[in-house]
Amino acid sequence: MGRFSGGSVYKTASMPIRLRCLFLLATIFVGTFLFVTIRNISDIKSEFIATSWNHDKDYGSIAENDYTIKTKGCVIPSLKPFGDEVKQFAKYPTKFKPCPGPELSLLGNNRTHIWVRNDIKEYYNIRNDTPLNCCYTAFFRPLSVDDITASNIDNRVEYSECKYFSDMIKATDEFVRISCYVYYTIVYQQYFLFTFKKEDANESNEVSPNKAAYNVIVMGIDAVSRLNFHRTMPETLSVLNKKGAIELLGYNKVGDNTFPNLIPMLMGISENELKTTCIPNKKSTFDNCPFIWEWYKQAGYYTAFGEDSSSLGTFNYEKGGFIKTPTDYYLHTFINEAENNVGVNKDVNSFLCMNEKYFYTVLLDYIENLTLTLTENNFFGFFWEVTISHDFVNYPMLIDKDYADFFQKLDASNYLDDTILFLVSDHGIRWGEIRTTNQGRLEERLPFVYILTPPSFRKKYKNAFDNLNANSRRLTTPYDIHATLIDLLHLEGIEDRMIDLRSNQSNPKSKGISLFLPISVNRTCASAYIDDHWCSCHKGHHMPTNSKQSLEIAEILVKELNKLLKGYSQCALLKLAKLLEITALEISSPESDEIEWREYMVVIKTTPGDGLFEGTLRHDGYNYWSVVGTVSRFNLYGNQSHCIHDYLLKLYCYCE
Template identity: 55%
Template sequence: MSWIAAGRGGGDDISPFFPASSGLSVRLRYLFLVATIFGGSFIIISLSNYTNILFLENEVQLGISGSSMDIHQNLETYNDRFTIRTKGCSIPALHPYDESIKRFVEFPRGMKQCPNTNKSLLNNNRTHIWVLHENKKHHNISDERIFSCCYRAFSRPSAIKDIESSGIDNRVQYKDCVYFDNYIKATDEFVRVSCHFDRIEVYQQFFLFAPPKKFMSHGTNEWAGDKQAYNVLIMGIDAVSRLNFHRTMPKTLKFFKNRGAVELLGYNKVGDNTFPNLMPLLLGYKDSELKTTCFPYEQSTFDNCPFVWEWFKQAGYYTALGEDSSSLGSFNYFKKGFSHTPTDYYIHTFINEAEKNTGKIKDFNSYLCMNEKYFFQVLLDYIENLTLTLKSSKLFAFFWEITMSHDYLNYPMVMDTSYELLLNKLEASKYLHETILVLLSDHGIRWGNIRSTKQGRLEERLPFVYILTPHSFREKYSAAYSNLKLNSRRLTTPFDLHETLNDLVDLKNIENENIIFRGDNTYATKRGISLFMPVPDNRTCEMAGIDDHWCTCHRGKKLSTDSSDALEAAAHLVRQLNLLLHVHIQCAQLSLAELMDITEMEVGTPSEKEIGWREFMVTVRTLPGNGIFEATLRQTGADWKLAGTISRLNLYGNQSRCIHNYQLKLYCYCK
């Protein structure tokens, strides 16, 4: 279809055939001209294709939030039969507005807004907090003489003695009040302000600042490392598939496309939820490997794990870690977090206090608002402020948004304009001239009606990744950048991003001559391959460390749910669920209520098939609780085993309240 895009702007040549007054667009007139030349039979096919393009163009331009983007940049992505097609992996191309998906996509008009949005009693900038006197009337403040506000700084104390292990990452220490009635200079990182009228608290809010800090290795806040180094800024959005990002955040998408960011079209998740997809990115390990490396038991903290930010800290970077939820945090959801502060800037302490004291609008799993302000906006404002604070230094930062996107397919639409605004500010400040920016997700939405569709199943396994590099990087490290673009259409994983970050610690790794030298090594056989090296064309899910259950390269054939193979597979899946739960007597024994779907997967080489194994993807509903579970099972003769973990496709709510293991909560129905 590239010839259609090429016809744009060619209207002067074909206008004699179809005058402008005819009402036909230039591109449609061009189609008629081609049909006239090549014969009438062609016009039927062309008009059919053009109708599809018009539909797609209208969907994307109208979007769901009303922004536009150049559809011709996306024709190849949306209209190819395959998103990637290599010797080792073929991933089918999916239309973002496929008929099976369209009905689920709508702006979340029923979503509750943060309360009292225009009635805040306080406001702030990067250095001060002040009273909005015009809003006192909303808080029944009528007499200035008996009104005052208490500024209380708080922090995470360094001492951990006498702190229970369950709250070691949530420890907090408050300073005494400093009173003001008009404005106050903010000299602290975390601040709680409460305002009183006639000795009664009428308002409180939390404020997050990014003050300069002395870097531990050389005692200053000035950059003392490699002058050619780049900031590395990673911004994650939880539970958004690649195509749902296209549907729900078109303004943010347009920003990255217009600046030549590389999109990883074959980025495949390697685990079920957030944790098993972030550990390969941040540590290079599968979550199942942590027990033998740095996280030996459930009550451990993560202090002994060699996170990627440690590499950058040793290279002289400031480091930052922040999520916009404490209760659902990647390191805190039924986990202990960190006993020692992991990075130079670490906002868990702030988010935890703000969530407990001012969390509003709990929309299923998470609080959306910090009083009148969205938590995701708190995170974005902090990113902007931190980049301004450390503009003369170098920063490695990992930020993760959870609150808005975790539970609902369409809520990211609410964030689109805010993300675009932040990105434009970073560009205007020239911060992006010296920064490698990665915007990514961990997986698509894992439950709900869309997940019951074939496309929804694939989308859940295909999150998005955009990597935006400065022009100076593209020129100086041209071989590495060419490989990055090549890998856009190769099978990639979080393990690869981990190796890519490793290369950015020391840029000598990716100088042109070193890229060529490394090509002679056995890098291509590793589970994780730096995206600055060419990912092999013959790479399979097995080579990339992707379990068959998560692999999107495999094709399948539907089977009858009444077949003996289907019933045997379903029975084995339920047995596996009960085996996982057997030591937890508070969980009910599950039984098969319905075999909902079974597909035989085309996996393995002919020689492997001769051994006699088959794989089935099975979906069942169990009782009690009506849990819906999906798993891939491998059959070898009479033996069955899981090929990966078991997914839960519907929400469990309070059904699992009696168990505190983050993995088993998916399966347990409390007696």
Template identity: 55%
Template structure:
């Protein structure tokens, strides 16, 4: 699954007619200007210059200028990128997405407490006149008694209760509900409903309490939108972006992914570990559950927080795609049971990998409504929530445009309810789009490695933790990773450690060489991809030199890559042997000088096409002492569809062409 100046230059505007102009306030010296132009945005970039004390003197430079950079530090320089660069504009168009079934004619509606029949819409259903409709309310839930914990679908277990009939409306008393309506035992309409009732807090630690240890603690909500680069967020969701900036959200310009798809980028964020380390820590093999893994929500749970984990797709669930998920229930509020049942029974409008509609509603909207419902239910309690959208953003570059109004309204609703006054909200992605024509461009490759992150802090945080806040501003222009988000979440559990004197004391320690650094501490300006835990293949700091695809280096690297692919599938006899057909691109990464214990080496990134299946693969290979070795994992740049139907392993699906 599915699955980044020392001198001042004058900002130049695009030669088009502006519709409107928003000039946003200076935030502790971090100045942002967003020009919304016919539903698009021009971005002005900041350049690295001086320590925190001089933040107020940073100046804006135009992204049009050749010498500008996304970030520029002694350790990392990321080129300046324009959201509507000439090589990118041809891929940007408003998507034509089908509307959900019964979008305006649904037979049922609901609020937080009731479900009712919309009698005005009965006319849209093929029924005899003067027929009385009866509906069946069935609650369902995730049973605690498990008949077979070794089952591959243990995370999908479900149990339904008896039917309760109603012919007008019914009061809701459950979290997950299925309602079927009809006449004379003939069903004509079915829909699923997701609620967020107050429930007893799950506790696995006898010292845990519903009162947070730090009573001044903030709610913490992390919301992800799959597969959107930082600049594609600008292109496709300008209203949401503008609202975030208006509220003072801080954007991480140098946020670099650390793995290929969703799973290896969320495990560092949620567990502080690479996915390859999980075998040693808590996940010994692919058929193991994740119940023993050290998720950050466990720490919040022990500190007296309610916890929630919700995704808008069961099929593409982060811990279920090619994996078995959880045997126990990982959080107080967990939507997997609901989403799986809704996908199976009323999921419709399947668009490549996912159903985008749950009956008459988009699945992403179901998730947004659920998050709002939880915030209403738990307004007097503390909440840690992790929520992930995938259904509309995973497969197509432009589909997020459809969600822009909804996410903007979602933020407004949280703001108007004053929930944001006591909440740290982090809106982010895992990576940019990983396949399609845009990935064959230089900018598309960089964007895929540079997802977006916006951090919105309550006003009281800025006032109480000034040094930590200023460090976050400074770090917005440093090289950062999902490991740093994890350290930041840990810091939000211990707000005393964010007081000015504590921050000053912590910066005197040797934390600066850590792979995981809280964004409330100053990240060193000399930080490199190596010290940040980013493989060279994913690093956006390197300069590149084009090579001829006919060169010996390109040929050797490509042949080694295909050899490696065949080694990956050699123990899976149903996968075909792959042959090199074409070298599409070859570049040399200028990584820097070899480290002290290393001899000279070169790194070549190649893009190849193989047969059978016409798979397109990208990888970085290191050449040292006549030997080739892979520097990171292998990316697939085109969709594999049903080519890998014969394997279940989430990684092998990228490489296997089934006989």
């Protein structure tokens, strides 16, 4: 089967030979055509640095009577991965600069040792008679804190004394830096990561491992919509489909970027609720926040949290990070040191490589090694890839094979027999030419989610699994993922008899509904806690961009942006350069005692800086206007906002 061909399986055994031949020829022709179309190597534009708005939009890729989900509460139109609006953007990334090949690594390693590769010395101009000394230095995150108010407290690190070797050395530490010298000159440096079992990690927890429990692993790939996952990661998709993973077709984001979509998943609350829960001010750390891994820790699980970027870390980018180590295995210390010392190939926002190793493969190897180390223990892990997928819509093509191979290795080791796996994203790509299309706008709001359960789970918790399957065509959110993770801690609560009992109950304290319970067909964006600005269920009609009313509404959006920047004198006053599009949204009719309010989705270009913004404005029926949700920006701001360190206001500020 071609790499980008479909996954349907047809029975041909009963066909006549001639018909089978025709079928085979047709299959080869179609598969070849798709392969050539997608892999057509052409120059990739810098597709989100200077974006032009497409005025002649093609609405043909949205079929009038075809729907992704269609319930009483929500209708999302059906879109094709290679619909007319977006197929032109699906191009293999030819300008990607790869890491130096692993064949150039002076050192080799496995799970226990590091050694010098004598066969590669010649590449570094090291003769056999030239003395080569390598320094093994362990480093770690110290428990003691010198300054609890320091802004970089999560980056603290200590290095141990050097241990020299010239051939091979046994690894005895979690994080290791190796520097190799010829005489007094460093000729090679690399960082190594090991997953030794931490026997004291659960010593304060008297709960013994629950052999009936399942491991739970959540893996994220940043900024990939459901349809872009189909376009760019077909091999991984095929592996998941063959294993029977459930795809959530109506999974809708609840915030703009990564942070407001992961907070509901990890804590069950909104970003706005953090202030009253655990983050009273912008300098606060996240140590007192109710992360889901704390619940798993209390249940006797080993816990892990890892991202393949430090600079773009979910809790570190313009945020306070952690004082305490949040999980038993915490990758931030390692990635931060590697990024700062051997990070190479910076592409827009991220270092892609740790010398000759991709950071995303470091993360995948780390997860695999943790599963091997903790085979006899219950394990909860939350991992996030950002370096490759964050900035370019087609870059996930580059990681597809490695992810497919990773899941196949987990399967071959039988680890998936005892594991619930969530493969998720936070949102679709938020900028670039594809974002200026109707399909691109919808894709941004509909990230992918796959949930893979083992056969034993499907059999023992039949009603729960049946509900999960049915909910694949319901409106769902990150809050629901959190509720589902809670349920996996208490498996007795998802036994058939309990599912029947709980199905008729509601939990007013929770924003989410476990995916093991039936989600109502009446569910709307409002009842699912999705702001109208992010809601994929709304319909609307375009208004003329040159009318007086439209331009007045556009000016209101600019005014709202300037309100956000009030008090930041270093940011320029924004002005309307152009109204690109305005849509009057069809919203629910008001109750008899309510004043009818209206909503408008507005797309504008501002000056200075040529920022492209999309916001939803609500008029209350009197004279009051308000922004619904947050205002999106879908071209990169680069260094325009270097003078401000608020992660949200960076979207809007143009430094004078």
